[in-house]
Amino acid sequence: MSDTEYDISWGAESEPQETADTLTAVDNSRDKKHQQAQAKLIAEQVTAAVEEATPGLHKIPDPVEPAGEGALTDEEKKRYQECQDGVDLGNKAWFIQGKALDTIATGKLFRDTPHKLEPERNYRTIEEWAPLEKGISVGKCSKLRAAWEIGEVLAARDYPVNPGQVREIVPVKNAYGLNAAVAVYVLVADSDGADKVTAERLRETVKMLPGNLELDQDEDVDVLAKTIQGELVGEQPPAPRAIPPAVTRAVDKRAIALADVLNRPRIPRSEVQLHLMQAFADPEDPTVYEAILERMKKAEKEAKKASRKALE
Known part of the structure; x- marks a missing residue:
């Protein structure tokens, strides 16, 4: 038997470049399998998350008879x-x-x-x-088209609103603007309790509004609620300090920029005000509170300085 009949080459005798190519191919194959496994895992996680977030009838339990007369079982809860x-x-x-x-x-x-x-x-x-x-x-x-904005704002304020209730304050929105309609709901909720607001109660409140009522459409919701309450009981609350037009215009410009960043067509001033108040009241992040405090201190200092100058 000649050596050429069975020419077996071992790894140590292989060409260096061929060995390197083989190892690279193995590594690439492993990387590809690892990437495929990772991609499959991510896809499964995304699918599970979508399923969890997607509403559906299949998530509601089927009707069954009570497990007993007394307290609910853990399954029933x-x-x-x-x-x-x-x-x-x-x-x-x-x-x-x-x-x-x-x-x-x-x-x-x-x-x-x-x-x-x-x-x-x-x-x-x-x-x-x-x-x-x-x-x-x-x-x-x-x-639905007339009422959705009211529902969105009230839901953002955590009110358990339903379409029957909102339908009763749409005329207020048409006459005085979105904030006024929300203010009527807030007024009733604060008076009766949020869990006791009914369409009938809202309808009665709207009917009580005087025909010559004048409201600033851009005024804060809570201020408008107090104004409306004053009209209903015949007492006017102290007039709030007017927001300078320049500030209002600046806020609107910032709201437009904010909408662009969030990829939304527009952001109403009332929503900006709500988030601002929430940030101001946030006990875990005092950034906004401290910024406002500094501005108010500066304003008071400048006011006192102007007052002393006027007395000189």
Whole structure:
């Protein structure tokens, strides 16, 4: 048998470049498998997170008879909480739907969608589109579009609002602006308790508003609530210090810049005010409180200095 018949080359005798290429290929394969495993894990985690956050009928327990006459079992308590979460979701879903409808209507986003009954043309109005495409009546569509902003602001203030309640204060929004409508709700909630607010109570309050009522649409919600309360009981609260127009314009410009950063069409001044107050009251982060304190100290110092100068 000749040496050339069975020419076996061992690793030590292989060419250096061939060995390096082989090791590189092995490393690349391992890296690729590791990346694939990581990508699969991330995809599974994302899917699980989406599933957890996505509302659905499958998350609501099926109706069953009570486990007994007495206190709820641990399983019943869990099912009770899950059902309450479903009810709360329904109370919020209406103004999410209203905002979606309003966005579609305002931007005429239906304009290149073929009409379901007349496919030779596209939809021209939201009144055509909503009933045929989503089964939402024209009346309901209008009510949802008119009320969603109020619902959004009240939800941000943690009020358990529902569409029946908001419908009663939409006329206030139409007449005096968003903040005034929210102020009416806040007034009733503060008087009766947030858990006792009803559509009837709001309707009665709106009917009591005087016909010659004058309100500043850009005024703070809580100030407006006190103003309205004063009108209802015949007592006017002390006039708040007016915000200089220059400051108002500067706030509006900052709100526009904020909306750009957050990729939103606009941010109402009332929302900026709410976040500002929350930041001011935050016990864990005194940054805003300290900044305002310093500005107020500086303002008082300058006022005293001006007063002394005037007396000289």
